Every structure is written in C-alpha cells, then in structure tokens.
Amino acid sequence: MASQPWFGLPGDSRLLRLSGALLGVFIVWLIVTTIHPVGPMIFLWVPIPAGGVVLTAVYWRTSCDPRLPGPTRRFWRHLTAVAVLVTAGTSSQVAEVLDNPGGGGLQTNPVMVAFNGAAVLLIVYALARLPLDRQTPGQVVRILLDAGTVMLAAGVFMWYFQTRPMLGREDTTTVVGSLALTAVALVGVFAVVKVMLSGYSFIDTKGLRLLIIAMAVGTVAPPAQTALQAYGARAFPMQIGLPAMFFFAAWAGEQQRVAAAGGASRRGSPSRRRRYYSLLPYAGVAAVDGLLIHVSWVAKANDPVVVGAAVLLTALVVLRQITAFRDNGRLLDQLNHNATHDALTQLPNRARFNTELHRAVGGDPGRSVAVALIDLDDFKKVNDTLGHEIGDLLLVAVAQRLKDCVGEQGMVARLGGDEFVVVLDGADPQAGDLVADRIVEALRLPVVADGYELPIRASIGIADGHTRDEPSVLLRHADIAMYAAKNLPGTAYLHYHRDMTGIRSNDPAHFGSGPLPTPGETPEHRQRLDQAADTALVL
Template sequence: MTVEGQQVERLRPTPALVMAGAMVVVSITLFLGNLAGPWTPLFWNWVPSIGTAVAAAVVCWRTATGPGRDAVGRRFWRLQALAAVLIGLGASGDVRQAAAHPNGSGAQHDLPTTILYCLSMAVLLWAMLKLPVIRHERRERLLRFAGDALTVMVTVGLFAWYLTRHAVSASLAGSDALPVIVLATLALVGVAAVGKLAMSDLGGLDRITVRLLAGATAVGAFGAGLFPLFVDLPPGLRGSQMFTPATLLFLAFAADRQRRAAGVAPVERPRRRFGVLPYLAVAATDGLLLVISNAVGDGALVVALAAVCLTALVVFRQVNALRENGRLLRRLDANLVQLNQYQHQLTHRATHDGLTDLANRALFEQHTRDALAAVAAWGAEDSTLSLALIDLDDFKAINDRLGHAVGDAMLVVVAQRLRECVRAEDVVARLGGDEFGLLLHGLRGDEATEVLARITEALSRPVHALGYDLLVRASVGLAEAWPDASPQELLRRADLAMYAAKERGKGRHAVYDAELEQHQAADAQLGAELRQALDRGEFSLVYQPIVRLPDGKWTGVETLVRWTSPTRGFVGPDKFIPIAERTGLIVPLGDWILRTALRQAMAWVQQFGDDAPHEIGVNVSARQLREPGYAETVRDALAESGFDPERLVVEVTETAVFDGGVALDALQMLVTLGVKVALDDFGTGHSSLGLLRTCPADTLKVDKSFVDGIGGRSEEAVIATAMIQITNGLHLQAIAEGVETAEQADTLHRLGYRFAQGYHFSRPLSAQQLGDRLTESMLAQATLTTR
C-alpha cells in the first residue's frame, strides 16, 4: 500500500508474529476450556502471556534498531520492548502464584507481580507522553492529558468502589481487590493517553500504528477492569489470562507496521474539535448510577433517570455548540488559507516583473544585499559574487517601428533565454524597460565572463516575436564583488562596464576595472566642463569646402564644431562629441551649431550672392534625431535665419538610422520641409545597402578609409568603384571624403566621382577665413572679366 505517495512494505508474517498469534489462540482455547469446567492446571492459563510477551519484545526491539528510525522513534520502541518484558515477568509471577494455589484460592497478583505490571503500564504511558505532538504546545498537551487522566481516574475509582462493595465482595477481599483496581485504573489512563495521541498529529507514528496501539490499550483495559463486571468467573480464572496475550499481539502488530512504514511521512488528518473521552466517562457513570438506583428503589430510579436525561440534554447542546464552532473554525481556516494565497500573490506581484515574471529591481537589490552580506561574512577567498547588467541595444527602435506588443514579446523570449543560461541559484531580474540584471553566485571573473559569452551567443539567435524574426544585440557590463562592497557601488560599477561595452560597438561585454574608473572620472569631469563651455560660448564653427571635380570649384561646405578650453586647450571632436552624446549635451550643442551655421550661411548669401556656397551641411547625431520635435526645431531655425531649406543638408551616420523608428520618421519630416539628407561615412556601417531603400538620402559621402588606398589595385579601389556605380544607378550624388593628394582626386574623377572634400582642396576654415577666400575669388574673377 502507499502512504503520501510512497510505498509501504507489505505484511510478511515473521516468526515472532506467528508465535504471538499462536499464543493468543492457545490462551483463548485454555480460557474457554477451563471456563466450561476444570480442564488443565490453572497455571497453564498464564503461560501464553509469557510467550506473547517475548514475541512482542522481539518485534519492538527489531523496530527500534531498524534503519530510518530517528532518536525519538528508537526510544519509543525500546520502551515498548521493556514494557513487554515487564509484562512477561509479571505473567511469570502469575504462573508461580497459580502453581502455588492450584484451586484458585490465592490472590490474583502478589505484590512483586503487581509492581511489575504497574511498572509496565508506567513505561507504556511514559513512552506515549514523550512522543512529540506537532499541533499543540507541550504545556497545553500536558494540561489536556492531565484533565482527561483525572476524568478517567475518577470514573474508574467510582467503578472500583462499586466493584469492591458489590461485584467482587463475594470472591475477593478488599486487599485482594486492590491490584485489580490499580491495574484497571492504569489501563484506562493508558486508553486516555493513546486516545489523545490518536487525536493529535500522530506523534511521528504511522496512522495504522497508532490505531493498533489504541486497540492494544483498549483490549488490555477491558480485560483488566470491565470484563469481570459482565462475566462471573470461577476461582483462579482471570480475564487477563486471555486479554494480556491479545494486548501484546496488538503491540507486536503495531511495531511491525511501524517498521514497514519506516521513511514514509505520516498523513496529516484534520484536527478534531473536541474529545469524546469525557463524554464516555459521563455515560459510564450515568450507567452505573442507573444500576445502583435500580437496586435502591423506584423513587431513586426516577431521580436517576431524570439526572441522566438532563445530562444527555446538556451534552447534546454542548456537542451541537462545539460542532457549530467547528464549522465556524473550518470556515475561518478556509478564509485564512484564501487570504494567505492572496497575500502570496500580492507579495509575488510586488517583487516580480509582471511581463517576464523575473525578479524586479527591488527584489534584485534585496538579493544583492543578502549576497554581499554573505561575501562579507565568508571573505573573498571563500565566497564570490558577480553582478552583470544587460541592456538591449536599440530596443526603442523596435518599439517605435513595430509596436510595444512586439517589443514585449521579444522581452519575454529574452528573459527565458537568460534563465536558460544561468544556474538555479543565480538571480535573473528585469530592472526596467530593456535592462536586465544577473547575480552570479560562486563565479569569479573568468567564469562569469564565460557565462556572459554564453548569454551573448544565446541572444544572437533570431527572436520570433508575433510573426517577426528579430536580431537582438545586448551590451553587458560585469563587476565582481569585494568584502566591503555596497549594492549601490556594485551596481554602479556594472553600469559603468555596460556603457564601456556600448562604446566599443554594442553587442559586446566588458568587465569593470580600475582603468574604466579613471576613464569615467575623466569623462565626468569633461562632461561638467562641456556644460560650462556651452554656457560660456567656448565653442566655435569651422567649415570645410566641398568641391566639384575636376576644376575644384566650391559647391558647398560642411560645418564642423571646435572647442578650445581655457584649461585644456584644443579638445578634438572625437573626444568630446561621444561624451556630449552620453550626457545629452549634444541636444543643446547641436541646436547651437544648427542655428549658428544657418545664420552664417545666410550672411554669406547676403554678402556674396551667387558666389556664396550653394549648400551647407550640418552633422546631426542619433540622439538629436530621437529627440521629440526635432523636425520642428529645424523648421524654426530655418524660419529664424531666413535660409532656403533646399540649401540645407543634414548629415547623419548609417548607425543613427539603421533601426528606423523615430530617427527615420524625423528624417522623413525634414524632407517634407525641403531639407536634403546625406549619409555620412557611408560604407562603414553594418547594413548600408539596405538603408538606401528606406532612408530618404540624396547624397552618399564615401568614407575616407576607402579613399586612402584608391591609387592602387586594392580592395578599397574596388569598393569605391562599386559605390559610384550604385549611386549612379540610384541617381544619388556621391562625395568622396578625405582626399589628400592630386593623384587621389584624378583617380576619383576617372572612376566617375564628381564631388569631393579633403585637405588637398582645403582644410576647415573659420567663417572669417572662408569669407576672405570668397572675397579673393570674387576679386580674381572681376580682374579676369575686366581684362
């Protein structure tokens, strides 16, 4: 059979159980034979008790020493074996007593035998009381048992008094009846003990084992105390001669059942709301009262019947009240269970992300604090911890282009893949938006880096989200904890490493080190100075001409920003532009560049007329294009300066509009204003040809890296040739950047390029220098005209 889903060994009769069963059959046979008339010497009636006691002691000891038993179980079954041995010794005393008085004239038990039987009952009670009870506190258990034991003792004492005066007075003297009264009282107290145990959580015993123990005590108590009330036995014949072996057989079966159920968790059953033992005691007393009243006379019997009826009515009312209380308590328990479930759900919602079911930021920070406390306690040599921050690159573009439903579906898949890449003891959390956190336990830097590489590989596989196959790239930063680390500092270091990974080209991971800290501090200082430089007007603009091939006539200019710091001196754009983008200063800086360039271009038009540069190009970053209302900002700047929108060229990089979304929408709005679009550094991005179908570009500016080697039979020359063919086929204008020699200019013209810029034609010029050059050009042209 099974208990709690576990297999219990089937009953296989052992020699000890067979012996105990045989002794019970023998005892019944001898008892019934001698009850009908003298059949065998009376001492033989006590012999089966000795054999059954030996068998029960063997089974109990085997259970106590068997595998899977805890200390409490071993003690309990050893005490049961001791009690069986004491009963066997008591039965030996009865054999000796019966042999000494073959006609049954002696006392039922002499003093040593009575002491042995009392000790056996005391050992049984002690063993049961020492069992742990799960539901009740120890004090409450003892008080309830003491009350029930006193109830039983009062009831048994009353019956013993009546038995002594009426029932056994004819066959036993008062002193001879004392052992019977004592043993009956102890037996019924044992029934109370097992009854209370059976109503608890089984005290660690198997449920069937408890039932068998209860049966043993009930059989023993009935045979010792109540059986003589119903049967008039001949001298020397005692009910215990038959009931003691039966009691020991129940004990042997209980021990064997517990041995076979070793390692199987006991089944918890509903707690009873009230005990029946006090009511049984009242019922027994009422029965005795009716018996005595009937012997006294009719008047006493009527009063007794009335008292019994009143007692029954009170018990009935109390039982109904207890049952109602029980129903209320069960309803309360059900409500509490439901409330606990709601509480658990609320707690889960408060600590987990609703979309991915990962831990949220609050729970992640709590796990981080707990883990750091463990690191501090054990030391860096014994406990390691690494924290990683993961940011999905260009996720906003997916939301803007495909909708938030697709973005959410992608986040769910990403969360599942992150779970699959880490162990069960690691923590994966969604910290907000497209940012995730990992807490890696017991992994040092190199091992944690292997996990990050595994995550990068897992995310590189296309993600299927609502019918779209999306490529996911993520920048990951890793920081390793130290004994005195704080959660905020550890998160800051991981965040710093993550941004370092983004700067290295996205789709990468970086590990925090001291060099990153130095760069961060330097960048932070530079960012603060950038803010001050913008307020103080320390920026200036220079303009590099774009010329026509082969005559070199200026057709336009590209606007470039320069910064000369009072403390640092000249700071290159390659250094301060990335910091301006990270800090968001590129937005106000870009707005200043646009408005200043447009005012300057309009001034040239007013001064030089048709000789002024026809177009002016302004570089725009991805951050500016994603700024809400950027197209309106350009429109306002054009209106403020009065410059012709068709002569303004917005230069953007391929990566700025690769993912479409808001950036591409902003370019479309600019085109509707008449502004032209040029793809800057064309050829260095990851999907340049695909952009030509979606981006509203008028011009491609071929990167300097393809121009440098154009003079020979190099791959750059092949690429440059292919690009001019593409632009011609798509009716786009191509501008070659970074032309530094006449040979390069000639080759580009021969390949089909008609526009270029670079140091070969002119270095970037200030507004004053460019104006002077335009003046010189106009004077030279006027001189030629006069000639």
C-alpha cells in the first residue's frame, strides 16, 4: 500500500523524505545552536555529506527505472555521477572545517574546486546530449542571447558578492580557485538556461524546474555567505544552502520517476514552458539594475564592473528584440504568402487572383485587361488511373510552364483543381494571342512524372476587356470561351465573342454543320492517354 503524500512530496519517496528530514533537523539544530551552543560541532556539518549520499541514491534509482526512455535514463545516470562529485567536494570542505574550527566556516579549497568544477562540466555534457526541440536559426540566436543575458547577470552577482571581496586576500590559491569555480559555474548556468529555452522532450517539466531551483540555491549560497561575513555576521548560509540544494535536487530526480509511474507526459506543455521561462532574461536585467541602484545609492560606490554589466545587458536585450522583430516580420510574410498562394503549385490562389483582377480593372481608364482561363482536359483520368501523387506532379509541371510563358506580362493563378487563370494587365488582343501561343507551344510536350509520360491537352478561353469592366463578367466570358475551345482538337484557345453567350459544351448550331469531336476526345489525344494508362497498369 502506497504511503500518503507528505507536505506535497510524492507519496512513495522514502529517500526524498529522508533528505527532507535531514534538512529540517539541520535547520532546527542550527537555530538551537545559534541561540545556545549545545552538542558537538560535528552535528552541524554531518548532514551536508549525508544529503549528498541520499541524492546519489535517488538519482541512481531514477536512472535504473525501465519505464523511462533511454535518453532520460542516460541523463539521470550522468547526474548520478554529478551527485558523487558534489558529495566528494562538499565532504572535503566539511573535513577542512572540522580540522580547522576557527577557519570561519566553509572555505574554497583545491579539492572542492576540482570536484565541483568536474561536476558542472558533467552537467553541461549531460544537457548537451539531451534531444531538444528543433529550432529555426532566428530562434537559436534568441536562445543564445537569452542564455547569455542570464549568465551575465549571474556572473555580476557572483563577482560582486563573492569574487570582489576575495581579491585583497593574500591566499592566492583560494582566490584563483574561487575564480575558476565561478567561471565553470557560469558555463553551467548558460547550458541550463539554453536547455530551458530550447524545449526539452525527455525531462519532466516539474523535475527540471526543481533541478533549476537546486542549482540556484547552490549558486546563491557562496556569495551570500561571503557578503554576510563581510558585514561581520556569524551565520553561514552554505550550512543551510547545501542541504537545501541536495533536497531540491533529490526532489527533481524523484519527480521524474513518479511522473513515469503515473503515465504523465514527459514532454510537458510547450506553451506554458516557453511563457514561463521567457521572463528569465528580463528578470536578470531587473536584478542587475537593482544591484546598480544598491551600488550607487546604498553602498555609495562607483563600481565600473556593475555599470558596464548593466549597459551590456541592456544591449543584449535590445539585440534580442531586434532579432525577434525580424523573425516576426518573416513569419508574417510567410503567413501572408500562405494565405494568398496555392500550397501545391505555389502560384497565387483564387483570393489573390480576385485582388489582382479588381486592381487591374480599377486602373487608368482605357487600359486593356485580358483574362485567360485554362482547363486541363481529362485530368481526372490521370488521377483515377495513376493516382493523385502523379496528378499533383502534373499540376506542378503545368504551373511552372504557364509561369514561364507569362513571365512579367501578367499573373498566373490556380483557381482550384485543374483550372488555372492568367491576368494580363494592359494587354490588347494581339498581346493576349502571343501569350496564348506560347502556352499552346509549351503544353505541346508531354510531362514526365515519376517515369510516366503524360500528354497534355488544355482548353483556353480568353476574355478581352478594359478598365471599369466588371471582374465577374470578364471571368464568366473567359469561362464561356474556354468551354467553346474544348470543341477544338488538341490544345487550343478562343477569344470570347457575343455569339458564344450561353455555350457550356459543344453545340453544332453555333459552329456550323457536322459533328464536332467530344471535348477531350480527339483521336490522337485519346490514344496517348490510353497508352499512359496501359503503361501504368503493366507497371
């Protein structure tokens, strides 16, 4: 039977409860000792390495959970090694404190720097191996700028509260070690923020947030301790910070395992995740601005590093916004293109054609405007016999030929299905004939699509008009002429004239005596289509 949740922690988490109990007992014992020292000093320091041991056990159990995907287990295996390194580094600090009680609490030593530096680099490696969501080049630039902004803000605080007070010390080894650890920590901050902003597919959302909290606690504790000691305080924030860091880190690992047990989505919610973390760079700028106010007004100091960092952070945010504006502009252009163009042929669609035709007939009075409607005969047979994929290839090839024929003289659009339309602004009937002749010649050659040779027969109707004509009337006239052209052999075109009014199919009364070929059924064209169909059936 599963145990009940304890203060909001996952229900079946004995190791996590042990980590929380160590933190709680330590805080109580520290308060009691601060009021009235009692008991041996070792009781104040043992919970720190003990918390690291519990953290290692939690991560190892999570990394061995078979319900988690491979990349997730690999990530937590790397963090298990990180927990071992951090535990070894903090244990060396505790050993130094117990060996030198008058040394002033936890101090930076070469052993700790080596272990913690290796731990941070291993975290960066683990994050680098996480499969992340795909990003556009603009998104990558913004992510790097945001991560750099947060890293710079963290670096300013570390320098002001931890590194700067140590610069006057005679212990060069301690100063160099602190600087090296700070630099490595900043690399870790950059990597974590980059993952947060890039999108993570294999880490539980809540677990990653808890891991970030743990890293934040571990990052803030050293400069806080240095700052308090500078003012003569006797409290050691790292005494509380390290057990708290171990607790939140253990909670992150346990949350990943519990999420897998409950069948929770490991992908999280992209919209919530991106909205939550997009505030990080602005929070970093606000924090450095607050530090600038503190340095200028409270501390009455003129610190060029803080001032320069504030200016640089502002420049990074401005650059980030410029990049975002450019990406938004490209996105709007793409959306506008998708709204006005056919997805298959990339030609203008019906909406764009209507806009262009209204613009043409609304121009200067007396200008000629021609509309040519083009319909592919027997296109349905190609789809039914060879498949829609071959039909799509045929449409794309015809669209490109029409575009090459019209060039800069007009606009080619796809109305839908196998119907295309051309708008010729300023073209008289003779110019329309030249374009139509080029189209007939271009469609004379068959289209080779996926190994099939497909003959083309098209019927073209041209409506000659002028500015101030009704667009719908021009299109209707072109439609009538196109249906009349279907009665002619091969690919042919006709200009609309009044005698065609009402014609929608072959009507011998309007074209003299004698039978006319059925639309799309000229002997040569029918023979070529039948050959293509027979080839498809054989293959």
